[in-house]
Amino acid sequence: MSTTTFAIRRQAPQGDPYWQTFALEIDPGQTVLDALNQIKWYHDGTLSFRKNCRNTICGSCAMTINGRSALACQQSVRAELANSLTPNQIAIAPLGNLPVLRDLVVDMTDFWQKLAAVDPYVSTAARQIPEREFLQSPQDRDKLNAAGNCILCGACYGACNAVEVNAAFVGPHALAKAARLVADTRDSATPERLSQYNNAESGVWGCTRCFNCNTVCPVGVAPLDRISEVKQGILATAPVASRNQDRPLRHRQVLVELVKEGGWVDERKFGLRVVGNRFRDVAGVTSIIPLGWRLVRRGKFPLRFEKSAGHAQIAAVITAVQRSSQLAR
Ligand code: SF4
Ligand code: SF4
Ligand code: FES
Structure with a gap:
């Protein structure tokens, strides 16, 4: 056990943000989420943050830890102390690019609406299969693995430079899902999808290729790589809109x-x-x-x-x- 300082950016609804520090006796092998629980249970019950599975599954606990989007239940105190610019201190703030509701809890409405904007479901026509399952080969299924791992935590969205300056850009999470649907052999709307994602502001061309999403994604979705796959699909087919031709x-x-x-x-x-x-x-x-x-x-x-x-x-x-x-x- 050693004493570690946690600097947490707090904010009441409609209030101004401020930093509050807590000194905890904590085993460095514990997670940042363990530390937040300790603060909430033993020091300040008003501290607000999201959590659920504690196992990198649900995506609820995404926040900014030492300036980088991450899952609190995945990061150990030891690793974060090694990353910190301030000795023996870990800084925790809400995810970027989303409005703060309270403390570390952000309003995810934009995140979900932008996911919905890419039509994130296998096209209805393809799902009308009356007699048997729609089988895929193992090779075709393997193409969906990376994007299929997404736990919709928002870490990439919070770190995305394009989202920060362009509100129309749908974001790395949505485009990773878009790539998954373009690659899905059960989907019958590939031309329409490629036309939709072929947009200079909201679609794949709005990405500035800053690589942040690949760096922060906790489960290896590598959204920038998925965006590149959609671009390849667009370039391999005839462009649709004349102005963007x-x-x-x-x-x-x-x-x-x-x-x-x-x-x-x-x-x-x-x-x-x-x-x-x-x-x-x-x-x-x-x-x-x-x-x-x-x-x-x-x-x-x-x-x-x-x-x-x-x-x-x-x-x-x-x-x-x-x-x-x-x-x-
Ligand atoms: S792509 Fe990765 S970082 Fe982005 S929402 Fe999905 S799991 Fe989270
Ligand atoms: S690489 Fe593109 S999508 Fe990923 S974080 Fe940077 S701007 Fe956003
Ligand atoms: S609590 Fe579920 S991913 Fe962290």
Whole structure:
């Protein structure tokens, strides 16, 4: 047993947030959820947080621990002390990107509504099977494993940079579910789905590829990888909406082009080249101005860009791949 300080961001309904600290005698092998229970049971019964299974199953206890979305029942006190910038202290706050109802409890309405927006059910037509089960091969079922693991905890949504600046973006949880349905051989609405998810703001192209969702997901859904699968599906089929007709292809081309130029993506140029089509699409340029302004206000717009170490080698690899694919044609 040792003494650990827990700094908890608290907030009454309609009140202002403030930090309160609790010093606990706790075994470092216990979880952050054990610590919260100890505070609630023995120090302050008014502390509010969600929990249920205590086993990384229900997804209820997602919160921000030491600045990172995580499940309180999955993180040990020992591991979080090792992560903490303040010695012997663990900071706990509510999930990001969702309004606080009280203390660590957030209002998940947006999260659920955005999940509903991707039509997260196998299409009705496919389910009308009167005589027998709709069988899948083990290989087809395996394609659903990663996205099927989602416990809808909200950790990815709370950490998503795109959600923070673009309220229309449906979020990594919803797009992971979308990918699961696109991959499901029982679903008969794939073209309609790909058309729906092929949207620059709400759909897959709204993702800024920040990788946060992959980093924080407690069960290995890897939402960014799932989003990439949907993009591949869109690119492999004829685009539907005429205005967006070239945009998905441009998205891929500009991504390669910028990585070739600098070793990684210069986000200052990305939107202008993809959405604005290098200033040829005036409506596109105009459409991203509000997003750019929100990024600047939140300090998320990169003012400078430095090429990555080894960018010349990266460019050489890309050039070699491009040449070999041209030769193969
Ligand atoms: S994708 Fe992962 S982090 Fe996001 S809601 Fe599902 S389980 Fe939670
Ligand atoms: S990679 Fe995309 S979906 Fe995932 S957290 Fe970043 S912006 Fe959101
Ligand atoms: S209490 Fe169920 S996931 Fe943590």
